[in-house]
Structure formats: C-alpha cells, structure tokens
Amino acid sequence: MDQRKSYYDIHKAVIVCDAHCDTVDRLMKDKTDLGTRSKNGHVDIPRLIEGGVDVQVFASYVGGSKKPKGYYFNLAKRKLDILRTQFAKNSKTISLALKLSDVQKANQSNKISAILAIEGGQSIENDINNLHIFYDLGVRIMTLTWKSTDWADASQQSMKHNGLTDLGKRVVKEMNKLNMIIDVSHSADKTVLDVLNASSDPVIASHSCARALCDHPRNLSDRLIKDIANAGGVICVNFYSLFLDQKFKTDTDKKLKPKPPSFTKIIDHIDHIVQVGGIDCVGLGSDFDGMDAPPSGLEDVTKMPKITSALLERGYLDEEVAQIMGGNFLRVFGQVCGI
Numbered sequence: 001m002d003q004r005k006s007y008y009d010i011h012k013a014v015i016v017c018d019a020h021c022d023t024v025d026r027l028m029k030d031k032t033d034l035g036t037r038s039k040n041g042h043v044d045i046p047r048l049i050e051g052g053v054d055v056q057v058f059a060s061y062v063g064g065s066k067k068p069k070g071y072y073f074n075l076a077k078r079k080l081d082i083l084r085t086q087f088a089k090n091s092k093t094i095s096l097a098l099k100l101s102d103v104q105k106a107n108q109s110n111k112i113s114a115i116l117a118i119e120g121g122q123s124i125e126n127d128i129n130n131l132h133i134f135y136d137l138g139v140r141i142m143t144l145t146w147k148s149t150d151w152a153d154a155s156q157q158s159m160k161h162n163g164l165t166d167l168g169k170r171v172v173k174e175m176n177k178l179n180m181i182i183d184v185s186h187s188a189d190k191t192v193l194d195v196l197n198a199s200s201d202p203v204i205a206s207h208s209c210a211r212a213l214c215d216h217p218r219n220l221s222d223r224l225i226k227d228i229a230n231a232g233g234v235i236c237v238n239f240y241s242l243f244l245d246q247k248f249k250t251d252t253d254k255k256l257k258p259k260p261p262s263f264t265k266i267i268d269h270i271d272h273i274v275q276v277g278g279i280d281c282v283g284l285g286s287d288f289d290g291m292d293a294p295p296s297g298l299e300d301v302t303k304m305p306k307i308t309s310a311l312l313e314r315g316y317l318d319e320e321v322a323q324i325m326g327g328n329f330l331r332v333f334g335q336v337c338g339i
C-alpha cells in the first residue's frame with residue numbers, strides 16, 4: 001500500500017479547521033491580497049488550498065495599551081472590513097461562514113470557509129451593545145482578553161479583577177444569547193474558571209497548548225483542560241514554538257538563541273490533551289501570521305497534511321483524526337452558532 005497516498009487521502013477527506021490566524025495584520029502590513037500567494041508569513045488562499053484547510057478562522061486582533069475611546073472598536077471594524085472585502089474579492093475560492101450549514105455548503109462546492117473572530121475584548125469598549133454590531137458584521141467568536149480588559153484578567157498580566165467582573169459575566173451571558181463562541185485563550189486561569197461558571201454554552205481555547213508540557217502562562221493547566229472538556233468545549237493547539245517546547249521557552253527566557261522544535265511537539269500536546277480531557281476536546285489553532293517561530297516541519301499552512309500523517313502514525317483511528325483535525329471544533333461551532 002502507498003502509505004503517503006493513504007494519509008493524504010484521509011487529510012483530503014476530513015474537514016480540516018484552523019481555529020486561529022492573524023493573517024489580516026500581515027495583509028495590512030504587506031499591502032497584499034489574500035488570493036495572492038505570498039513569500040511572507042504563513043497563510044493565503046493558494047497555501048490554504050495546498051494545505052487542504054477547509055475552515056480558517058480569521059482573527060482581528062485588538063489590544064495593547066490604553067487608547068482614546070472608540071479606538072479599539074474602530075480598529076476591529078476596520079480589520080473586519082478588510083477581511084470581508086478580501087472574501088468578496090476571492091468569492092470563487094472562499095466564503096464567509098455564519099453557521100454550520102454554511103461550512104457544509106462551501107465544502108460541497110470546494111470553497112474554503114472563513115469564520116470571523118475578534119481577539120481582544122477591548123473592541124467592545126465596555127458596551128455590550130457593541131457585541132451586537134460585531135455579530136451583525138459576521139463575527140462568531142470573540143477572544144475575551146489579549147491584554148486585560150476593564151472586566152477580565154489576561155494570562156500574562158497581574159490580576160486586577162480576580163477573574164471576571166460583573167460586567168465580564170454580563171458579556172459572557174450576552175455572547176451566549178447572541179450565539180457567539182467565547183474564546184478563553186489569553187485569559188488568566190481564574191478568568192477561565194469564571195467564564196465556565198457563567199457560560200451556558202461550551203467555550204473554546206482557540207490557540208492554546210498544555211502547560212504540563214511547556215510551562216507558560218498562555219498554556220492551559222490540566223485542571224482547566226478537564227473543565228473546558230467537561231463543559232463540552234475544545235482546546236485548539238497553538239503551533240508557536242514558545243508555547244510548544246519547554247527548551248525553546250527556557251532558552252528564550254535566558255536570551256539564548258532558541259531552536260524551533262520538530263512539529264511533532266504539536267502531536268505531543270494533542271496526545272496530552274486527549275489523555276487529560278478526552279478525544280472530543282482537542283483541535284488545531286495555528287496562530288499563523290501571529291507568531292514568528294513555527295516548529296520545524298510546519299513552516300506554513302501548506303504543511304498541514306503532516307499533522308494528519310503524524311496522528312495516524314501515533315495510532316489514532318481515522319475517525320479520531322477527523323475529530324482532531326476539525327470535527328470537534330465544528331461540533332462547538334454548530335452547537336453555539338447554529339446548524
């Protein structure tokens with residue numbers, strides 16, 4: 001049997017989802033089109049097709065230091081507008097997905113599905129009504145924090161609110177009502193616990209790894225992995241070497257020149273999350289175009305079939321590979337955003 005053909009056939013057959021990329025920032029910086037193959041960065045339509053990616057979540061990142069009122073709301077709107085313009089320009093190959101059946105339709109006509117996300121709750125400017133504006137613009141996922149907001153603590157900052165404030169809990173409940181997915185990547189541990197208590201829907205961590213394998217505050221403890229899994233949620237493994245590999249992180253901390261690990265570290269994190277939370281709770285969230293050190297062997301999105309190959313080599317069954325590569329993420333997308 002031709003082993004190589006076999007894994008590639010399986011990769012082509014499953015719906016592959018990447019739950020996080022920051023490609024809009026690269027498009028803005030390079031003044032380039034999503035439909036043009038670029039030598040820079042990690043993601044564009046030709047490379048998504050080559051990598052067999054069927055669903056790409058495009059995050060609009062907002063965050064950072066304090067800015068005048070309206071700044072972050074308008075920045076998010078501008079990035080969403082750029083993405084929507086790119087999807088319209090490339091409508092033969094990509095289409096916006098607002099609910100699960102949109103993904104199924106796009107898949108039948110060989111198109112990539114694009115899901116819009118906002119990374120950073122600063123975007124809503126402490127006004128819950130702004131969530132409705134973003135929902136109407138097609139946003140289906142919001143990462144609550146990048147830096148801490150006035151209502152939620154982020155993972156790499158000192159605690160100000162001990163998790164979520166009352167406004168933070170109202171944001172969570174409003175997102176439940178709106179059918180928008182809550183993303184806890186970048187949130188402080190206590191924020192994640194408060195979100196899980198407040199949310200009636202499953203949540204995702206769109207681009208986070210396991211802290212047991214690489215001790216970084218951006219990664220999830222086993223307890224949080226279990227809690228997210230028990231609530232029906234999904235943890236999508238990040239491809240950034242700093243979150244994947246303890247040695248890369250230690251060398252970075254010591255200001256030594258770190259060497260990216262093999263991409264099989266991604267599979268190690270998948271294995272660990274499956275062991276702790278079960279096969280239903282793991283997915284992929286590359287962080288492509290949002291980081292500068294992918295692991296060796298997974299330099300951009302064209303290399304995604306190697307993950308399918310490595311999972312099969314580790315003994316995962318075809319249906320388990322389908323769950324990890326996208327099925328679990330799509331289950332939550334359908335459950336929260338509608339079928």
Ligand SMILES: [Zn+2]
Binds near residue numbers: 119207
């Ligand atoms: Zn991020």
